[in-house]
Structures are given as C-alpha cells and as structure tokens.
Amino acid sequence: MKDYIVRATAAGSQIRAFAASTTELVETARRYHNTSPVATAALGRLLTAGGMMGSMMKNDTDVLTIQIKCDGPIQGLTVTADSKANVKGYAENPDVMLPPKNGKLDVGGALGLGILNVIKDMGLKEPYIGQTILQTGEIGDDLTYYFANSEQVPSSVGLGVLMEKDNTVRCAGGFIVQVMPFVEEQVLVRLEENISKIHSVTALLEQGHTPESLLQEVLKGMDIEITDTLPTAFACDCSxxxxxxxxxxxxxxxxxxxxxxxxxxxxxxxxxxxxxxxxxxxxxxxxxxxxxx
Structure with missing residues (x-):
C-alpha cells in the first residue's frame, strides 16, 4: 500500500489530528543514503513528522524545514517538506552505529544534546523560525515539547520505525494530535488517558495499524471525523x-x-x-x- 496521511478532527473540533503511514518513504531514504539501522530510525521518524507538519501548511509554495543540530554521533538531521507532504531529508552521519538500548535502537544516544529548529517559509519577507532544546533526542518527545513551547499548541507526537533483520524498513508511521484552546476538561483527560496507554507506536505499527486505526487508538471514546487523505512520499526536486x-x-x-x-x-x-x-x-x-x- 502506498504511504499516506489522514487529517481528522475529534470531539466536535476540539482536537485536530494527523496520522501517517510512511514505510515506503523511509525505505526510499534508507536506500538513497545507505543509512545504518539507528540512522534509518532517526531520519525516518523526522521524515514522518515532516510529512505531517508539511501537510499543516496552507499554500502550495510553503516550505517547512526541520533541522536538528546535535553533539551525538549522528551529528545532525535535516528534513524538508511541502504542503502536499512531499518530503526529503538526510543525516549528517548516515553510518552511525550504536548498541541497542533496552532492546531498541538508541535514537536518543545517536542524537545526544542539541537544538531543534523548525523553519517555515511562507513567502513572507522573513521565514518563521522556532527553536527548542532537544529534550530526549527521541524526536517525538522533542516535537511535542516544540509545539507546546514555540507554537503554544499542546500536542502529542508519536513516531515509529521498525527494521527487518536485513536492515530494510519493515514499517514506519506516526501521529500528531493537537488540542484547541477551547478544549473541555473531560476531553483533555480522556485524551491524556488514551495517550498514556500507548507505550510504543512501533508496536502498534507492527500489529498492522493503519493511520485511521492509529487515530482510533489515540482518540478512543470520541467522535472522529476524517477530513482529508493525501499521499506522502520521499521526493527530491534536484536537477x-x-x-x-x-x-x-x-x-x-x-x-x-x-x-x-x-x-x-x-x-x-x-x-x-x-x-x-x-x-x-x-x-x-x-x-x-x-x-x-
């Protein structure tokens, strides 16, 4: 199945949500850059987030860049996306190798300490630039922190990349859920309960969850309205x-x-x-x- 993103609202538009399937996208990036497993996971998570965040932009000419500058062995990541969820990216050191941590690829160890920059070029005189310090290096946590602190939008970002034994990508995807300023207390409590039960996005993807069913897990007990579905892909416009x-x-x-x-x-x-x-x-x-x- 081709990769795609769903956009949705829930609880009477008190919540907006995005979920993505990005297996082919991340595998394409892995092939282009011959990334190590931990670099594939790190870059794949940021590409997945980039596709969803790109789809949040309004105009065809808008461009989003997410840049991580860090002191870990991966040295940094850069991802660029447009409003149609075409996305591309690279790792500064695609060959980084680290032992697993708690049985998982050590993305946080690969990144170490650093800064997350989000640059939105919307055709104005100056691009919008938001910057936060990396919290865990796990990327999903870091983007959750970025949305709350730079854009003042309480959010939850879940991202996952699962590798095969031959180091190809088995599955990749994720979600971004954001609450509106007028959210009711009981809706917020329910959302927090649902998210607390999701220990691993990767595990949900491994179980075969689609973007639609990912959102059903995150927004359980709420009315969900899928507002849009769009393809997402690794697409480079170099010439x-x-x-x-x-x-x-x-x-x-x-x-x-x-x-x-x-x-x-x-x-x-x-x-x-x-x-x-x-x-x-x-x-x-x-x-x-x-x-x-």
Missing amino acids: KEKIEKAIVSIGERDIKEMIAEGKDIEVKCHFCNTAYTFTVEELEKLLHHAKKN
Missing part, C-alpha cells in the same frame, strides 16, 4: 540546472580552481545522493556565467 546555479554562486575563484585541475567534477545532492558530473568545458561555461553576474 542539473539547480546544481549549476549552486556552482555559479560559489564564485569565479573556486570555479577557476576546479578548471585548473583539468578533470571532470562530481557534485552530489545532499537529499537524494544523485550525482551530477560536470566536464571542464561545462565548468568554463559556468565561469562565463559567474563573470556576468
């Missing part, structure tokens, strides 16, 4: 033309140095690892453009 612009932007001196070496150069896209080759002749043309600019 040779974009890489050319990046080379031109580095300036004449650096381009001249590349030409002086007399060899083709290879430039890889951070997000999908696609390699673009430029001959000396192509570099000379780009130098001509750089001089014009």
Whole structure:
C-alpha cells in the first residue's frame, strides 16, 4: 500500500489530528543514503513528522524545514517538506552505529544534546523560525515539547520505525494530535488517558495499524471525523540546472580552481545522493556565467 496521511478532527473540533503511514518513504531514504539501522530510525521518524507538519501548511509554495543540530554521533538531521507532504531529508552521519538500548535502537544516544529548529517559509519577507532544546533526542518527545513551547499548541507526537533483520524498513508511521484552546476538561483527560496507554507506536505499527486505526487508538471514546487523505512520499526536486546555479554562486575563484585541475567534477545532492558530473568545458561555461553576474 502506498504511504499516506489522514487529517481528522475529534470531539466536535476540539482536537485536530494527523496520522501517517510512511514505510515506503523511509525505505526510499534508507536506500538513497545507505543509512545504518539507528540512522534509518532517526531520519525516518523526522521524515514522518515532516510529512505531517508539511501537510499543516496552507499554500502550495510553503516550505517547512526541520533541522536538528546535535553533539551525538549522528551529528545532525535535516528534513524538508511541502504542503502536499512531499518530503526529503538526510543525516549528517548516515553510518552511525550504536548498541541497542533496552532492546531498541538508541535514537536518543545517536542524537545526544542539541537544538531543534523548525523553519517555515511562507513567502513572507522573513521565514518563521522556532527553536527548542532537544529534550530526549527521541524526536517525538522533542516535537511535542516544540509545539507546546514555540507554537503554544499542546500536542502529542508519536513516531515509529521498525527494521527487518536485513536492515530494510519493515514499517514506519506516526501521529500528531493537537488540542484547541477551547478544549473541555473531560476531553483533555480522556485524551491524556488514551495517550498514556500507548507505550510504543512501533508496536502498534507492527500489529498492522493503519493511520485511521492509529487515530482510533489515540482518540478512543470520541467522535472522529476524517477530513482529508493525501499521499506522502520521499521526493527530491534536484536537477542539473539547480546544481549549476549552486556552482555559479560559489564564485569565479573556486570555479577557476576546479578548471585548473583539468578533470571532470562530481557534485552530489545532499537529499537524494544523485550525482551530477560536470566536464571542464561545462565548468568554463559556468565561469562565463559567474563573470556576468
């Protein structure tokens, strides 16, 4: 089944909720970056959250970036998403290896201490930037904290990635549930009770839960209205033309140095690892453009 996100409201619109199935998305990222199991889990969780948070944005041109800068061996993560839930991302150190912690992949250990940045480019003069300190490095907890502190929206974020023995992705997904300012006390209590019973999103995914049935677990005992369903996928929009612009932007001196070496150069896209080759002749043309600019 293709990956998708459901958007829903519950308890008479006192709650808004998102849930996602992202197995193919995370497996695509794993293949592109050849990530280790713990890096796959960390990046997969952030990609899943990125898809759901991207779908919260209103306009087709809006872009969301979630960036984690940390002192752990993974060194950092970057994920970018649009309002159609197209998402891409990478880990600074995709090869990080750590022993399991309590029988699970040690994502918190891979991240260590750090900062979470959420950047929303909505076509205004300046992008919105929210920043919080990592709480646990488990990503779901960190985003829960971010929503409460940077956006003042009480939320619960649950994310999971389960690996096969051959290190491919068995299943991935998650949910984001947010309460509105006018939420009634009994609705909030019920929601907190439901969430407290969910010990592992990964376990629910392993049991075969869909985004719809994930929300039924989180919002048990409430009326739920699915308002929208949309596909989500790992999608990179890189091209040779974009890489050319990046080379031109580095300036004449650096381009001249590349030409002086007399060899083709290879430039890889951070997000999908696609390699673009430029001959000396192509570099000379780009130098001509750089001089014009």
